[in-house]
Amino acid sequence: MKDSFHINTKVLGLIGHPIKHSYSPFIHNIAIELKKLDYIYLPFDVPAANLRNVVKGMNALGIKGFNVTIPHKESIIQYLSNLSEEASIIGSVNTVTNDLGKLTGYNTDVNGVVETLIPYKDEITGSQVCVVGAGGGSRAVIYALIRHFKPAKIFLINRTEGRAELLKNYFNAKMKFDGFKTRELFPPDLVEVFRDSKLIINATPVGMFPENDDSITRLENSFVKGQIIFDLVYNPPKTKLLQLAEKKGAIALDGLKMLVHQAAKAFEIWTGEQVPVEELQRSLELYISD
Numbered sequence: 696m697k698d699s700f701h702i703n704t705k706v707l708g709l710i711g712h713p714i715k716h717s718y719s720p721f722i723h724n725i726a727i728e729l730k731k732l733d734y735i736y737l738p739f740d741v742p743a744a745n746l747r748n749v750v751k752g753m754n755a756l757g758i759k760g761f762n763v764t765i766p767h768k769e770s771i772i773q774y775l776s777n778l779s780e781e782a783s784i785i786g787s788v789n790t791v792t793n794d795l796g797k798l799t800g801y802n803t804d805v806n807g808v809v810e811t812l813i814p815y816k817d818e819i820t821g822s823q824v825c826v827v828g829a830g831g832g833s834r835a836v837i838y839a840l841i842r843h844f845k846p847a848k849i850f851l852i853n854r855t856e857g858r859a860e861l862l863k864n865y866f867n868a869k870m871k872f873d874g875f876k877t878r879e880l881f882p883p884d885l886v887e888v889f890r891d892s893k894l895i896i897n898a899t900p901v902g903m904f905p906e907n908d909d910s911i912t913r914l915e916n917s918f919v920k921g922q923i924i925f926d927l928v929y930n931p932p933k934t935k936l937l938q939l940a941e942k943k944g945a946i947a948l949d950g951l952k953m954l955v956h957q958a959a960k961a962f963e964i965w966t967g968e969q970v971p972v973e974e975l976q977r978s979l980e981l982y983i984s985d
Protein backbone atom coordinates (compact mmCIF):
# COMPACT_ATOMS: atom_id res chain seq x y z
CA MET A 696 0.00 0.00 0.00
CA LYS A 697 1.26 3.52 -0.82
CA ASP A 698 3.15 4.97 2.14
CA SER A 699 4.27 8.35 0.79
CA PHE A 700 2.67 11.16 -1.15
CA HIS A 701 3.33 14.85 -1.71
CA ILE A 702 1.76 18.04 -3.03
CA ASN A 703 1.71 16.83 -6.68
CA THR A 704 0.28 13.40 -5.90
CA LYS A 705 -2.96 13.01 -7.87
CA VAL A 706 -6.00 12.10 -5.82
CA LEU A 707 -8.68 9.55 -6.77
CA GLY A 708 -11.50 8.48 -4.52
CA LEU A 709 -14.77 6.78 -3.78
CA ILE A 710 -18.01 8.40 -2.62
CA GLY A 711 -20.88 6.41 -1.17
CA HIS A 712 -22.71 5.66 2.05
CA PRO A 713 -21.93 3.39 3.79
CA ILE A 714 -18.49 2.55 2.34
CA LYS A 715 -16.57 1.00 5.16
CA HIS A 716 -16.81 -2.51 3.64
CA SER A 717 -15.74 -1.42 0.15
CA TYR A 718 -12.76 -3.19 -1.44
CA SER A 719 -12.22 -0.35 -3.95
CA PRO A 720 -9.55 1.51 -1.91
CA PHE A 721 -7.56 -1.73 -1.63
CA ILE A 722 -7.93 -2.58 -5.34
CA HIS A 723 -7.02 0.88 -6.64
CA ASN A 724 -4.08 1.44 -4.29
CA ILE A 725 -2.68 -1.96 -5.33
CA ALA A 726 -3.17 -0.95 -9.00
CA ILE A 727 -1.33 2.33 -8.32
CA GLU A 728 1.52 0.38 -6.71
CA LEU A 729 1.68 -2.17 -9.54
CA LYS A 730 1.90 0.60 -12.14
CA LYS A 731 4.22 2.77 -9.96
CA LEU A 732 2.07 5.88 -10.43
CA ASP A 733 1.98 9.03 -8.31
CA TYR A 734 -1.66 8.71 -7.30
CA ILE A 735 -3.55 7.93 -4.10
CA TYR A 736 -7.14 6.59 -3.79
CA LEU A 737 -9.19 7.61 -0.75
CA PRO A 738 -12.66 6.61 0.55
CA PHE A 739 -15.17 9.40 1.37
CA ASP A 740 -18.30 8.50 3.32
CA VAL A 741 -20.93 10.83 1.84
CA PRO A 742 -24.61 10.73 2.92
CA ALA A 743 -27.13 11.78 0.26
CA ALA A 744 -27.71 15.23 1.78
CA ASN A 745 -24.02 16.14 1.19
CA LEU A 746 -23.69 14.87 -2.37
CA ARG A 747 -24.03 18.23 -4.13
CA ASN A 748 -21.43 20.00 -1.97
CA VAL A 749 -19.05 17.06 -2.13
CA VAL A 750 -19.16 16.96 -5.94
CA LYS A 751 -18.45 20.71 -6.05
CA GLY A 752 -15.63 20.16 -3.55
CA MET A 753 -14.13 17.30 -5.60
CA ASN A 754 -14.05 19.62 -8.55
CA ALA A 755 -12.68 22.60 -6.60
CA LEU A 756 -9.91 20.46 -5.11
CA GLY A 757 -8.92 19.14 -8.53
CA ILE A 758 -9.55 15.50 -7.62
CA LYS A 759 -8.80 13.65 -10.86
CA GLY A 760 -11.56 11.09 -10.67
CA PHE A 761 -13.77 9.12 -8.36
CA ASN A 762 -15.96 6.06 -8.09
CA VAL A 763 -19.57 6.36 -7.07
CA THR A 764 -21.45 3.71 -5.17
CA ILE A 765 -24.76 3.21 -3.33
CA PRO A 766 -26.81 5.40 -2.93
CA HIS A 767 -25.44 7.97 -5.43
CA LYS A 768 -25.13 6.06 -8.71
CA GLU A 769 -28.23 7.67 -10.20
CA SER A 770 -28.46 10.98 -8.29
CA ILE A 771 -24.89 11.96 -9.26
CA ILE A 772 -25.97 12.37 -12.88
CA GLN A 773 -27.55 15.79 -12.32
CA TYR A 774 -24.12 17.21 -11.32
CA LEU A 775 -22.18 15.92 -14.35
CA SER A 776 -21.46 17.74 -17.64
CA ASN A 777 -21.28 14.59 -19.78
CA LEU A 778 -22.19 10.92 -19.78
CA SER A 779 -20.68 8.07 -21.76
CA GLU A 780 -23.15 6.39 -24.12
CA GLU A 781 -23.41 3.38 -21.79
CA ALA A 782 -23.98 5.44 -18.64
CA SER A 783 -26.61 7.46 -20.45
CA ILE A 784 -28.56 4.37 -21.57
CA ILE A 785 -28.18 2.56 -18.24
CA GLY A 786 -29.04 5.69 -16.22
CA SER A 787 -26.40 4.91 -13.60
CA VAL A 788 -22.78 6.04 -13.07
CA ASN A 789 -20.00 4.37 -11.08
CA THR A 790 -16.98 6.28 -12.38
CA VAL A 791 -16.40 10.03 -12.87
CA THR A 792 -13.48 11.87 -14.47
CA ASN A 793 -12.62 15.49 -13.77
CA ASP A 794 -11.06 17.16 -16.78
CA LEU A 795 -10.32 20.74 -15.65
CA GLY A 796 -13.78 21.06 -14.14
CA LYS A 797 -15.66 19.07 -16.78
CA LEU A 798 -17.11 16.03 -14.98
CA THR A 799 -17.91 12.99 -17.14
CA GLY A 800 -19.79 9.91 -15.89
CA TYR A 801 -19.14 6.31 -16.99
CA ASN A 802 -20.55 2.91 -16.08
CA THR A 803 -17.74 0.36 -15.87
CA ASP A 804 -19.90 -2.32 -14.19
CA VAL A 805 -20.82 -3.23 -17.78
CA ASN A 806 -17.18 -4.14 -18.47
CA GLY A 807 -17.18 -6.34 -15.38
CA VAL A 808 -20.30 -8.18 -16.55
CA VAL A 809 -18.98 -8.63 -20.09
CA GLU A 810 -15.57 -9.92 -18.95
CA THR A 811 -17.24 -12.44 -16.61
CA LEU A 812 -19.68 -13.80 -19.20
CA ILE A 813 -17.70 -13.56 -22.44
CA PRO A 814 -16.35 -17.16 -22.22
CA TYR A 815 -20.00 -18.32 -22.37
CA LYS A 816 -21.19 -16.04 -25.15
CA ASP A 817 -22.20 -18.84 -27.54
CA GLU A 818 -24.36 -20.51 -24.89
CA ILE A 819 -26.08 -17.25 -23.91
CA THR A 820 -26.86 -15.91 -27.37
CA GLY A 821 -30.36 -16.93 -28.43
CA SER A 822 -31.13 -18.51 -25.01
CA GLN A 823 -33.48 -17.76 -22.12
CA VAL A 824 -31.80 -16.00 -19.19
CA CYS A 825 -33.01 -14.91 -15.73
CA VAL A 826 -31.95 -11.71 -14.00
CA VAL A 827 -32.97 -11.43 -10.35
CA GLY A 828 -33.00 -7.86 -9.01
CA ALA A 829 -34.05 -4.50 -10.42
CA GLY A 830 -31.50 -2.07 -8.96
CA GLY A 831 -28.30 -0.47 -10.26
CA GLY A 832 -26.41 -3.74 -10.71
CA SER A 833 -29.30 -5.22 -12.64
CA ARG A 834 -29.37 -2.24 -15.02
CA ALA A 835 -25.72 -2.79 -15.98
CA VAL A 836 -26.38 -6.53 -16.39
CA ILE A 837 -29.40 -5.98 -18.66
CA TYR A 838 -27.53 -3.47 -20.82
CA ALA A 839 -24.56 -5.85 -21.15
CA LEU A 840 -26.82 -8.81 -22.02
CA ILE A 841 -28.80 -7.00 -24.70
CA ARG A 842 -25.83 -5.18 -26.24
CA HIS A 843 -23.19 -7.91 -26.10
CA PHE A 844 -24.91 -11.32 -25.72
CA LYS A 845 -28.29 -11.06 -27.46
CA PRO A 846 -30.37 -13.58 -25.45
CA ALA A 847 -33.76 -14.53 -26.90
CA LYS A 848 -35.66 -13.95 -23.67
CA ILE A 849 -34.91 -12.22 -20.34
CA PHE A 850 -36.96 -13.11 -17.27
CA LEU A 851 -36.73 -10.08 -14.97
CA ILE A 852 -37.45 -11.33 -11.45
CA ASN A 853 -37.73 -9.07 -8.43
CA ARG A 854 -39.08 -9.03 -4.87
CA THR A 855 -41.18 -6.04 -5.92
CA GLU A 856 -42.51 -7.07 -9.33
CA GLY A 857 -43.57 -3.49 -10.12
CA ARG A 858 -39.90 -2.41 -10.18
CA ALA A 859 -39.11 -5.22 -12.64
CA GLU A 860 -41.99 -3.99 -14.79
CA LEU A 861 -40.59 -0.43 -14.73
CA LEU A 862 -37.17 -1.71 -15.76
CA LYS A 863 -38.70 -3.77 -18.54
CA ASN A 864 -40.48 -0.72 -19.95
CA TYR A 865 -37.34 1.41 -19.56
CA PHE A 866 -35.07 -0.96 -21.52
CA ASN A 867 -37.82 -1.74 -23.95
CA ALA A 868 -37.91 1.94 -24.86
CA LYS A 869 -34.14 2.60 -24.67
CA MET A 870 -32.82 -0.55 -26.38
CA LYS A 871 -35.84 -1.79 -28.33
CA PHE A 872 -35.67 -5.22 -26.68
CA ASP A 873 -39.07 -6.85 -26.50
CA GLY A 874 -38.08 -10.28 -25.13
CA PHE A 875 -38.76 -9.42 -21.47
CA LYS A 876 -41.03 -11.24 -19.06
CA THR A 877 -41.37 -10.18 -15.42
CA ARG A 878 -42.02 -12.31 -12.33
CA GLU A 879 -42.18 -11.87 -8.59
CA LEU A 880 -39.33 -13.48 -6.60
CA PHE A 881 -41.25 -16.41 -5.15
CA PRO A 882 -38.96 -19.45 -5.55
CA PRO A 883 -41.58 -22.27 -5.57
CA ASP A 884 -43.24 -20.68 -8.62
CA LEU A 885 -39.93 -20.18 -10.39
CA VAL A 886 -38.43 -23.68 -10.48
CA GLU A 887 -39.33 -24.23 -14.12
CA VAL A 888 -38.28 -20.75 -15.20
CA PHE A 889 -34.90 -21.23 -13.51
CA ARG A 890 -34.41 -24.74 -14.89
CA ASP A 891 -35.21 -23.63 -18.44
CA SER A 892 -32.72 -20.75 -18.32
CA LYS A 893 -29.21 -21.17 -19.67
CA LEU A 894 -28.03 -18.41 -17.36
CA ILE A 895 -29.27 -17.15 -13.97
CA ILE A 896 -27.85 -13.91 -12.58
CA ASN A 897 -28.30 -12.76 -9.00
CA ALA A 898 -28.20 -8.94 -8.93
CA THR A 899 -29.55 -8.60 -5.37
CA PRO A 900 -27.60 -8.50 -2.09
CA VAL A 901 -29.23 -11.78 -1.01
CA GLY A 902 -26.49 -14.09 0.31
CA MET A 903 -24.08 -11.26 1.07
CA PHE A 904 -22.09 -11.20 4.33
CA PRO A 905 -23.27 -11.48 7.11
CA GLU A 906 -26.38 -13.26 5.69
CA ASN A 907 -24.20 -15.96 4.10
CA ASP A 908 -26.88 -18.63 4.40
CA ASP A 909 -29.48 -16.78 2.30
CA SER A 910 -30.14 -17.55 -1.35
CA ILE A 911 -32.61 -16.27 -3.97
CA THR A 912 -33.71 -19.92 -4.11
CA ARG A 913 -32.83 -22.89 -1.93
CA LEU A 914 -34.68 -25.34 -4.18
CA GLU A 915 -31.98 -27.53 -5.69
CA ASN A 916 -34.23 -28.66 -8.52
CA SER A 917 -34.01 -25.08 -9.82
CA PHE A 918 -30.57 -25.94 -11.28
CA VAL A 919 -29.40 -28.29 -14.01
CA LYS A 920 -26.04 -29.57 -15.20
CA GLY A 921 -24.14 -27.20 -17.48
CA GLN A 922 -26.27 -24.19 -16.59
CA ILE A 923 -24.41 -20.93 -15.79
CA ILE A 924 -25.06 -19.17 -12.47
CA PHE A 925 -23.50 -15.71 -11.98
CA ASP A 926 -23.75 -14.09 -8.55
CA LEU A 927 -22.83 -10.39 -8.40
CA VAL A 928 -22.24 -10.79 -4.67
CA TYR A 929 -18.48 -11.02 -3.98
CA ASN A 930 -18.45 -11.32 -0.18
CA PRO A 931 -18.41 -14.26 0.37
CA PRO A 932 -17.13 -15.24 -3.08
CA LYS A 933 -18.78 -18.69 -2.90
CA THR A 934 -22.37 -17.78 -1.95
CA LYS A 935 -25.04 -20.24 -0.88
CA LEU A 936 -26.63 -19.87 -4.34
CA LEU A 937 -23.38 -20.88 -6.05
CA GLN A 938 -22.88 -23.80 -3.66
CA LEU A 939 -26.37 -25.17 -4.35
CA ALA A 940 -25.98 -24.72 -8.11
CA GLU A 941 -22.55 -26.38 -8.19
CA LYS A 942 -23.97 -29.43 -6.41
CA LYS A 943 -26.23 -29.93 -9.43
CA GLY A 944 -23.32 -29.58 -11.88
CA ALA A 945 -23.90 -25.93 -12.84
CA ILE A 946 -21.05 -23.52 -13.66
CA ALA A 947 -20.66 -21.03 -10.79
CA LEU A 948 -19.33 -17.51 -11.46
CA ASP A 949 -18.74 -15.21 -8.48
CA GLY A 950 -18.73 -11.39 -8.34
CA LEU A 951 -14.97 -10.96 -7.83
CA LYS A 952 -14.02 -10.98 -11.50
CA MET A 953 -16.68 -8.34 -12.20
CA LEU A 954 -15.44 -6.25 -9.27
CA VAL A 955 -11.84 -6.35 -10.45
CA HIS A 956 -12.70 -5.68 -14.10
CA GLN A 957 -14.98 -2.72 -13.33
CA ALA A 958 -12.14 -1.29 -11.23
CA ALA A 959 -9.52 -1.95 -13.91
CA LYS A 960 -11.65 -0.13 -16.50
CA ALA A 961 -12.16 2.87 -14.18
CA PHE A 962 -8.41 2.93 -13.51
CA GLU A 963 -7.71 2.92 -17.24
CA ILE A 964 -10.18 5.76 -17.81
CA TRP A 965 -8.47 7.91 -15.14
CA THR A 966 -4.80 7.09 -15.77
CA GLY A 967 -4.63 5.68 -19.31
CA GLU A 968 -2.88 2.62 -17.81
CA GLN A 969 -3.96 -1.00 -18.13
CA VAL A 970 -3.60 -3.03 -14.94
CA PRO A 971 -2.79 -6.77 -14.90
CA VAL A 972 -6.24 -7.88 -13.77
CA GLU A 973 -5.26 -11.46 -12.85
CA GLU A 974 -2.59 -10.13 -10.50
CA LEU A 975 -5.05 -7.64 -9.06
CA GLN A 976 -7.61 -10.41 -8.48
CA ARG A 977 -5.04 -12.66 -6.78
CA SER A 978 -4.07 -9.80 -4.40
CA LEU A 979 -7.73 -9.19 -3.62
CA GLU A 980 -8.43 -12.88 -2.96
CA LEU A 981 -5.48 -13.03 -0.55
CA TYR A 982 -6.65 -9.86 1.18
CA ILE A 983 -10.20 -11.23 1.59
CA SER A 984 -9.06 -14.62 2.86
CA ASP A 985 -6.79 -13.02 5.52
Ligand code: NAP
Pocket residue numbers: 765804807827828829830831832833853854855858880898899900901903927928929950951953954955957
Ligand atom coordinates in the same frame (compact mmCIF):
# COMPACT_ATOMS: atom_id res chain seq x y z
P1 NAP B 1 -29.71 -1.93 -5.35
O1 NAP B 1 -29.68 -0.92 -6.45
O2 NAP B 1 -29.94 -1.49 -3.95
O3 NAP B 1 -30.82 -3.06 -5.76
C1 NAP B 1 -31.12 -4.08 -4.90
C2 NAP B 1 -32.06 -5.09 -5.56
O4 NAP B 1 -32.07 -6.24 -4.73
C3 NAP B 1 -33.49 -4.63 -5.68
O5 NAP B 1 -34.06 -5.21 -6.81
C4 NAP B 1 -34.14 -5.21 -4.41
O6 NAP B 1 -35.52 -5.54 -4.57
C5 NAP B 1 -33.39 -6.49 -4.25
N1 NAP B 1 -33.31 -6.92 -2.86
C6 NAP B 1 -32.70 -6.28 -1.83
N2 NAP B 1 -32.83 -6.99 -0.68
C7 NAP B 1 -33.55 -8.11 -1.00
C8 NAP B 1 -34.02 -9.22 -0.25
N3 NAP B 1 -33.76 -9.34 1.06
N4 NAP B 1 -34.73 -10.17 -0.91
C9 NAP B 1 -34.98 -10.07 -2.22
N5 NAP B 1 -34.59 -9.04 -2.98
C10 NAP B 1 -33.86 -8.06 -2.38
O7 NAP B 1 -28.34 -2.75 -5.31
P2 NAP B 1 -27.30 -3.00 -6.51
O8 NAP B 1 -26.35 -1.88 -6.63
O9 NAP B 1 -28.05 -3.43 -7.73
O10 NAP B 1 -26.45 -4.23 -5.91
C11 NAP B 1 -27.02 -5.53 -5.80
C12 NAP B 1 -25.89 -6.50 -5.41
O11 NAP B 1 -24.92 -6.57 -6.46
C13 NAP B 1 -25.11 -6.08 -4.14
O12 NAP B 1 -24.78 -7.21 -3.40
C14 NAP B 1 -23.86 -5.45 -4.71
O13 NAP B 1 -22.74 -5.56 -3.82
C15 NAP B 1 -23.63 -6.32 -5.93
N6 NAP B 1 -22.83 -5.66 -6.97
C16 NAP B 1 -21.66 -6.26 -7.28
C17 NAP B 1 -20.86 -5.69 -8.25
C18 NAP B 1 -19.57 -6.38 -8.60
O14 NAP B 1 -18.69 -5.72 -9.15
N7 NAP B 1 -19.45 -7.67 -8.35
C19 NAP B 1 -21.25 -4.50 -8.91
C20 NAP B 1 -22.50 -3.92 -8.56
C21 NAP B 1 -23.28 -4.52 -7.58
P3 NAP B 1 -36.71 -4.45 -4.34
O15 NAP B 1 -36.83 -3.74 -5.66
O16 NAP B 1 -37.89 -5.30 -4.02
O17 NAP B 1 -36.27 -3.55 -3.21
